[in-house]
Amino acid sequence: MADTVLSTVTEAYVRQDSANQEEQRDPMEGFRSIFISDALSIGALKFGSFALKSGRSSPYFFNAGLLCSGPLLDTLASSYAALIATQYPRDSFDVLFGPAYKGIALAGATALCLHRDHAISVSYAYNRKEAKTHGEGGWVVGAELKGKRVLILDDVITAGTAIRQAIDGITNEGGTVVGVVVALDREEVGGGIEVVPGGKSAVKDVDDTFLGGKGAVKAVVRMRDLIAWLDKNGRQDDVVSMQAYWEKYGVKDV
Numbered sequence: 482m483a484d485t486v487l488s489t490v491t492e493a494y495v496r497q498d499s500a501n502q503e504e505q506r507d508p509m510e511g512f513r514s515i516f517i518s519d520a521l522s523i524g525a526l527k528f529g530s531f532a533l534k535s536g537r538s539s540p541y542f543f544n545a546g547l548l549c550s551g552p553l554l555d556t557l558a559s560s561y562a563a564l565i566a567t568q569y570p571r572d573s574f575d576v577l578f579g580p581a582y583k584g585i586a587l588a589g590a591t592a593l594c595l596h597r598d599h600a601i602s603v604s605y606a607y608n609r610k611e612a613k614t615h616g617e618g619g620w621v622v623g624a625e626l627k628g629k630r631v632l633i634l635d636d637v638i639t640a641g642t643a644i645r646q647a648i649d650g651i652t653n654e655g656g657t658v659v660g661v662v663v664a665l666d667r668e669e670v671g672g673g674i675e676v677v678p679g680g681k682s683a684v685k686d687v688d689d690t691f692l693g694g695k696g697a698v699k700a701v702v703r704m705r706d707l708i709a710w711l712d713k714n715g716r717q718d719d720v721v722s723m724q725a726y727w728e729k730y731g732v733k734d735v
């Protein structure tokens with residue numbers, strides 16, 4: 482009985498979202514599907530049972546560090562570029578910024594895809610983890626950030642520490658962060674094994690704290706997209722595990 486209610490609530494939520502997307506002819510659907518298939522094919526995305534740093538037992542795991550070949554980077558960066566081209570008005574950002582280390586390749590490759598696939602010309606920059614004290618020195622490599630509107634590109638936001646540090650650094654350089662793009666939004670409330678009542682996700686927290694709470698943090702794939710994909714591809718056992726996790730830890734604020 483409890484299982485029935487649980488899956489009905491989750492299914493309704495996912496179904497509603499799919500309906501909304503279809504209504505708007507979501508241009509990201511094809512990119513998402515290829516992204517998920519590619520990630521699964523090399524084990525960057527896995528379904529099963531995984532212990533997270535938070536203490537939670539997750540039915541899936543994502544490691545963007547494994548997306549490390551030309552074709553996989555093409556899939557990843559093309560997805561970021563399509564998301565940016567469709568979700569952020571062209572005149573709203575000047576520079577892509579990739580936090581070291583994983584964000585570096587993302588920023589460069591996405592700038593290339595924006596130019597190649599969307600005729601959008603944008604600069605990119607990234608930071609040094611350890612400040613360089615000789616030569617030109619400094620924290621930033623690449624485009625100057627002073628007076629620029631900056632989109633941060635990273636693989637994931639977990640606790641939000643890396644993004645906060647990036648925002649601090651960009652602000653110190655005189656830039657303004659206008660959005661954050663990640664590959665995966667786990668859409669789960671922060672905290673440990675127990676959920677803090679009224680808690681929100683790290684993504685929502687970053688959005689509320691730094692970006693005015695207007696939904697300027699975007700993801701190529703969200704947890705609900707993974708559930709919809711599994712459902713569409715007949716992986717019902719994984720759907721059940723994902724739904725159970727969603728019911729326990731999923732955000733209810735989007």
Ligand SMILES: O=P(O)(O)OC[C@H]1O[C@H](OP(=O)(O)OP(=O)(O)O)[C@H](O)[C@@H]1O
Nearest residue numbers: 581582583635637638639640641642643
């Ligand atoms: O939201 P958080 O809790 O900060 O976790 C997410 C960050 O952690 C990883 O990077 P990491 O800082 O490990 O550096 P790396 O890119 O050099 O692996 C990842 O690439 C994100 O930047």
